[in-house]
Amino acid sequence: GAVPANVEEDRRHLVEAAIxxxxxxxxxxxxxxxxxxxxxxxxxxxxxxxxxIKKRLESLIEREYLEREENDRRMYTYVA
Numbered sequence: 001g002a003v004p005a006n007v008e009e010d011r012r013h014l015v016e017a018a019i020x021x022x023x024x025x026x027x028x029x030x031x032x033x034x035x036x037x038x039x040x041x042x043x044x045x046x047x048x049x050x051x052x053i054k055k056r057l058e059s060l061i062e063r064e065y066l067e068r069e070e071n072d073r074r075m076y077t078y079v080a
Contacts, residue, residue, distance in 0.1 A: 013054045014029060014045065015052065015053055018041045018042055019034065019053070019057060019066070020065060022034065022037050022041070023065075028069075028077050030074055031074040032074075034053075035054075038053050043046070057076070061076075064079055066079060068080060
């Protein structure tokens, strides 16, 4: 079932907020651990697909909230 646009929007914000919260606490995290952590935190409300989380990650990287490690592209670092 398609998700209404406003729900989609809410979920984008929820996922981004979760990512930022987790990364702020952990400073550095591997892609798979971050996906697992975000999924766990949000599971009471909805279960985001890994693709959905990945899109939000890309967006946060573009806006310079996070960056990828030079030597390991699947490792993310929080940018204060």
